[in-house]
Amino acid sequence: MNTHIDFLKLLLPPVAYDKAAQFLSTELSAEANQLDAFQASVMAMLLEIDPRTTVQLLSDWERVYGLPDQGLMTATTIAERQARLTAKVLQTGGLSKAYFQSLLEQAGYTVIIDEPRGFFAGVNRCGDRIYSPPAVCWYWRVRLRRNGQVISAANRSQVRAWLDNFKAAFSFVDLED
Structure with missing residues (x-):
């Protein structure tokens, strides 16, 4: 034709x-x-030239953007790889709970992030957990689930390594069950 x-x-x-x-x-x-x-x-x-539709140059795009990220579950299908690449291209960075929660949710996890505060008179009450205020300033407790299940210790260590790459150097992240 x-x-x-x-x-x-x-x-x-x-x-x-x-x-x-x-x-x-x-x-x-x-x-x-x-x-x-x-x-x-x-x-x-x-x-x-568009990361959302690339197929033949997908491995080149991933190489340029440092994918696959260490610590996250490996994307197996082309659609998953394109979605992960698109997310990486659109990343603007940040230090907020919402930013890290959205990154982990894009990777397929259900996430709950807590920021515990120190115990302060007049604010807290008897029975509240006590944390040391200097250490608590930059401390997050992260609970992860995948398909409603607690993730394995191996996956938890991978996610911890991934979070260590992206979190601020002066912060501490605790992954809980």
């Missing part, structure tokens, strides 16, 4: 060439095939 052959015939001078001649039509058809193939490769390349 040549889409360019009609355009090539329009480029011929109207009187000098017979547009229906056999040899000329064969030559124009061959050139139109090349133009059609080139257009198809350009259209395919347009899909490769």
Whole structure:
């Protein structure tokens, strides 16, 4: 199916060439095939420059963005890999609970993050857990679930390594069951 052959015939001078001649039509058809193939490769390349649709250059994109992240479950399908790449490209960074919660949820975990406070008179009451205020300032308790189940110790250590890469150096994250 040549889409360019009609355009090539329009480029011929109207009187000098017979547009229906056999040899000329064969030559124009061959050139139109090349133009059609080139257009198809350009259209395919347009899909490769977008991380949401890339397939052939997916491994190159992942290499540039440092994927797969150490510590997170490995993405197995192309759609999962594209989703993880897109998330990495759109990452703006941050130190908030919401930022880390969204990153872990994108990786397929159900997350609860607590920021315990020190015990203060007039604020807390009898029975509240006591933490040392200097240590508590930058301390998070993270509870992870995957498909409603507590994650294994191996997965927990992978997530801890991943969090250590992204958390602030002066903070402490405790993964609980």
